[in-house]
Amino acid sequence: MKENRQPLPDSLEILPDWLSPKPMVVQHTLSVPPPRLEDNTADVDRLVRALRRDGFFPVRVDPWDLDPISQELRRGGFTVTVVVGYQEDHWEILELTAGTSRDPVLGVAVDLGSSRLAFYLLDLEKGIVIDRRSEPNPQIPYGEDILTRIVYASDPDKRRRLQELLLSAFRDVVARMAAHKGLETSRIFALTVAGNTTMSHFFLGLNTANICKEPYIPVANRFPFLRGRDLALPMHPKGLVFVFPNVGSYFGGDLMAGILASGMHRREELSLLVDVGTNAEVVLGNKDWLIACAGAAGPALEGGVVERGMMAGPGAIDWVRIDPHTLDVQYRVIGQEKPKGLCGSGLIDLVAEMFMAGILTIRGTLNRNLPCARIVDTDNGPGFVVAWGAETADGRDLVVSEIDIGILLKSKAAMYTILNIIARKVGVSLQEIHKFYVAGTFGNHIDPVMAIRIGMLPDLPLDTYEGLGNTAGRGAAMVLVDRTLLKDLEQVRNQITYVELNVNVELMHEFRGATFLPHTDPGLFPSVPIPDRAKEGL
Amino acid sequence: MKENRQPLPDSLEILPDWLSPKPMVVQHTLSVPPPRLEDNTADVDRLVRALRRDGFFPVRVDPWDLDPISQELRRGGFTVTVVVGYQEDHWEILELTAGTSRDPVLGVAVDLGSSRLAFYLLDLEKGIVIDRRSEPNPQIPYGEDILTRIVYASDPDKRRRLQELLLSAFRDVVARMAAHKGLETSRIFALTVAGNTTMSHFFLGLNTANICKEPYIPVANRFPFLRGRDLALPMHPKGLVFVFPNVGSYFGGDLMAGILASGMHRREELSLLVDVGTNAEVVLGNKDWLIACAGAAGPALEGGVVERGMMAGPGAIDWVRIDPHTLDVQYRVIGQEKPKGLCGSGLIDLVAEMFMAGILTIRGTLNRNLPCARIVDTDNGPGFVVAWGAETADGRDLVVSEIDIGILLKSKAAMYTILNIIARKVGVSLQEIHKFYVAGTFGNHIDPVMAIRIGMLPDLPLDTYEGLGNTAGRGAAMVLVDRTLLKDLEQVRNQITYVELNVNVELMHEFRGATFLPHTDPGLFPSVPIPDRAKEGL
Structure with a gap:
């Protein structure tokens, strides 16, 4: 049983609507008053003066452009089109042509x-x-x-x-x-x-x-x-x-681009940004302060470490549901393909659903008391068959082992621990977070309900979570269309405090508790209904 | 009778004492705190931060210097010598070497x-x-x-x-x-x-x-x-x-450099700067306002037009005295040479002394009633023998004709007229001028007593006058040792009003009066004793 799905369309609409339309490079046609005896400023200075009047100040001119500027000004009867580029504290003339131009920028x-x-x-x-x-x-x-x-x-x-x-x-x-x-x-x-x-x-x-x-x-x-x-x-x-x-x-x-993309640095309310790559990078803060840290948490979440894990792409299972009564598995594959493995979100779905169906105990072990044909023994120890060989791309059963699940649980525990530590550093509770951004492809695919169920993300209202997609590309594009963000970058750089995570006893204790499903302290996840079966054998 | 004199020594002491010792390029040795885990700013940013602490801000770095800066910083154990250059609104690293350097700048x-x-x-x-x-x-x-x-x-x-x-x-x-x-x-x-x-x-x-x-x-x-x-x-x-x-x-x-050299743009009191080149360029003003104009007045004053005129240099007579009783001529020649001609100051001396001795009338004509062997007739009409052939370099009598004198009188009249017009433009009297600077070699050689006697310069107290020498070179040198003058230049450029001289009836009338010795209105030159003989024949 499977449901095929197109990969997320590569949307071109990545720019948020709060940007000021102030591009980094501006094309501007202007008519400069022609020189007269009573107004005999030099050609270049005349242009610079007119640009200043139109809001471009200070403007720097390349020494080799002096003659060409004078020439084009006169060729165009003192009407010219300039392309000016912005560099934080000044403008520079990048191109100047006589007359009016509507070429794209x-x-x-x-x-x-x-x-x-x-x-x-x-x-x-x-x-x-x-x-x-x-x-x-x-x-x-x-x-x-x-x-x-x-x-x-x-x-x-x-x-x-x-x-x-x-x-x-x-x-x-x-x-x-x-x-x-x-x-x-x-x-x-x-x-x-x-x-x-x-x-x-x-x-x-x-x-x-x-x-x-x-x-x-x-x-x-x-x-x-x-x-x-x-x-x-x-x-x-x-x-x-x-x-x-x-x-x-x-x-x-x-990550700087990610902060821009989230807009968290301009808001009053507390936001948190997580970018899951090789490391999990976390930024917490608002318009007045920002704190950041990073820690090894990522690989399993990106699907890169577990045996049948894979990056989100054609052939990857990115969505899983398990019927708690029949223990039947439903999954969705990216692209019109047979499944080859599971990407991060698929793995999180799988573990969350196995947990909810009582197939996994709160310790993350398989509940062998269950009459379930999908629980099998492999060379790597016990495992769970997500898809039978008849359904898969390579004809082999797609099995996720207890070991794989253990790796995921360590990753999600690391993530949860990092989030708690950074919040504690600044004396806020994770409950105070107004917006929780998840960057990267991972952020677009992950289902916060599932991530909360496995205790990876804190138990916040679901509308707190927002996937941002490729925040680096988005931030880079945003600066192009809104140059005021260059100042934001400087401000963010000056504001941000980067915290090194020191491995200590307290951290290890906290981490161990977070490897459970959802946590050794279920009070932290009130929204997660823990099935009795998951407590079996404890 | 002559007195030889060395040309003015090419003095190296051209810098005024009011300059701030803030050179345009500064060599600065600094020790940057070496990086630690708790202070892990990047190498280049670490240097920029240290430079800011030492007063160099903002500092721009060339993209191709990033790696070399890092290398030299580390090679020198985080002690480096930088040479930074100032460009109005920022500094730039021009050179950076590991360790301490005392090479000259x-x-x-x-x-x-x-x-x-x-x-x-x-x-x-x-x-x-x-x-x-x-x-x-x-x-x-x-x-x-x-x-x-x-x-x-x-x-x-x-x-x-x-x-x-x-x-x-x-x-x-x-x-x-x-x-x-x-x-x-x-x-x-x-x-x-x-x-x-x-x-x-x-x-x-x-x-x-x-x-x-x-x-x-x-x-x-x-x-x-x-x-x-x-x-x-x-x-x-x-x-x-x-x-x-x-x-x-x-x-x-x-002329901008000349204004810097005079320092007039920084003073409360009214100053006037005259630069006599091909044109006479005049700047009047103080720290709050400046007005400038230019007019053809120069060539004769520089000695370039009259027949025996020459630039100040070896062989040029630059000083003349005439005994009013014997009508004997004393002169001084630049360099250990026989006279070849007269430079501007020599010519002014000559005319002033001829006037004082009654050899010239107030109209500028030779007083042929005087029994004086030096008054002769030449192919160019009547003239005055400054040096007899026996004394000169070419063995010919050095004669200045009435025509030559007429050219000088037109030049001096132009100068005096320009001075009056510019003063009137801003509603001040020439008497209010606190300092009167004369730029150029001419300014170093001219004797204000003589210039007043012929009515070229206004009749001001003698200590008002100051020769500045090569003001362009001086101003250019000053900016090198005091970069704050770059800002002065911008300020002066914005402050200055340039006035075109329009030739009109009033101007012509004024000019005609000023061609007399010293002027048709002798009340303008109370210090000049007009000899009765100069009034003869009127």
Whole structure:
């Protein structure tokens, strides 16, 4: 019994409605008063003065543009179209043409993930995303995990190779997106990149050696604006390249973009943002303060560690229901395919449903007293058949073992513990959280009811939870259409406190309690009905 | 009878004592706290934070410097020496080396004159000029006057040639100065250039075509900072090149530098600055307002038009006295040479003394009633023998004709008229002027007593007058050792009102009166005793 489902459509509507329509690059046609004896300011100064009148101040001019500006001004009878780019404390003239121009002004936002790169092409005048692409990170052959890549990059030539791999992918994908839309890459005047600290360093060809050894120091947290020509990117040669700043080695630009995407830093009410990647990264706070920490919690949740786990994608079971009476299993597979494994949300659903049906005890062990053909013995010990061989892609039974479940429970316990610790650090209760954002693909697929049932997420009203999808790409795109967010980034960077999690006795005790279903203290999860069968054998 | 005198020594002490010791480029050694787990800011941000603590804020970092900064920081055990350059609204790291460095920090100031270039080499840490050179402007073969050069430069290739001539001279002279002092040109971190609007355009290779035709519009009044490498100058490749801004086509960076040199823009009291070049340029005002105008007055005063006139230099008579009883002439020649001609101050002395001795009437004609062998007839009409052939370099009598004197009187009348017009424009009397600065070589040589006697300068107390020498070079040097003057320049540019002189009846009437000695209204010059003989024949 299964229900096939299309993967989530790759929506282009990723921009929240609270953005100010103040793009990072603006095309502006203006008529400058022609010079007279009584008003004989120089050509360039005349343009700068007119731009100031129209709100662009201060404007910087490249020394090599002085003559061309004068020429175009006069060619256009003192009516010109300028494209000006914003860089936090000033504007710069990126292009100037005589007369009126209605050519589009484009931008590209990039989520620079360690496993995938996601590209968004935006029309900055309309403030909309017009195309998106996603590619595997071309560095993967040089290290599945980022630490391997850092070791590889200790040689400067190899570091340059890792950078060149990224740049080639950028060149290729950006050019393809523009061609697909019939647009000139020379109309791309800005490119924003949000990645974790190491990926941002790789992108800029910076030394990563000190990121991974105590005291974990990046070369830079803030990166100066670069130009398209600096990296030979298929965009306007003077186009702005902005790499999101990081807070430190373990708090990168991707998470900064995530904060922007949530908007939590602008709200009075308390919000919490969780990004589940290799680490679970957590940010708690509001417009006045922000606290962050990270901890190993992720792999099982992303479906990457358990035996039949997989990333959310075609063939992944992402939804499971179990009839508590018949113990019959219903599942849903991404894409029109037979199931190959379970992604994070599928695994969470499975464990929650097994627990609710009494197949799993509160300790996370299989209830062998139950008359259930799906409980089987495997080479890895007892397991549960989610799908019989007749239904699966490889013809083998899709079994999740007690060991796999144990891994998931450790992950969810780590997550819950981190959430409690960070809340306690600032003396708030998780109950006070007004909005709980879950970033990443994981956040779009997860069912908070199920996550609460297994005790991974706190027992909050369901409308508190909101999946944000690719927050790095979203934040990167948002900065393109609302430059005021550049100031937000600085403010967030200054406000945020990053807390190191120290492993101590208290933490271990708390963690152990959280490995239970839903917790050794069920009072923390009043909404979760614990079936009697799950208490059997205790 | 003559008295030889050395030319004025090329003094290195051109900097006024009121400057703040705040050089445009600063070398600063600092120890940055090494990173710890509790203080794990990135390397570059750590340096920027420490620089901010030490008063350098905001600091901009070149993207390609991120890795080198991190490397040098660590190589020096977190003690580094930075050289930071100031650019009005921010600092930039120009050089960074591990450990402590006491290498000198040098700057070069240039007076970019249309006939001569003057170079000053400065030690920016000591705030002193250590060498100076002067060269003829290498563009002279392409046009003695600037208009000819503008016509020549209408072809872009020729414009580039004119630029390259200047740059070659810069490269040559700067390299020679550094070598002479045993210093590396790579230690030159700033170069400032003060020239008139056209010369500044030539230096930057900008189009000058619109400067000389109505409504007289330069390409730019403000020039962005350039780098040494942009112009292949023998200095640090990232060293700052600052070209003084101009107010308009007829009010250039040289005069802006002159205002700085006078300090008039910072004082409560009223000052007047006169720069006598091809035009007489006049600035009147104080810390609250400034008004400027220019008019053709100069050539005769610079000694360039009258027959035996010459620039102040070896062989030029720059001082003359005439015994009113014997009518004997005493003169002084620049350099250990026989006289070749008269420079501006010599000519003014001569006319003033001839007037005082009654050799000249108040109309400026020779008093032929006087029994004086020096009054002779020449092919150009009546003249006065300043030096007999036996004394001169070419063995010919050095004669100044009535026509020459007439040219001088027109020049001095123009000057006096301009001074009166500008004062009247703002409703002040010339008597209210607290300081009267005379710029240029002319200003160093002229004797105000004599200039008042011929009615060129107003009859003010003698201590009102002050010669400033090369104000363009001085102002350019001052900005190097006191960066706060960059803000002054902006303020002056915004404050100054440039007045066009319109030729009208009133002006012509006033001018005619001023061609007399000292004036048709002698009440304007109470200190000048008019000899009865000068009234003869009226």
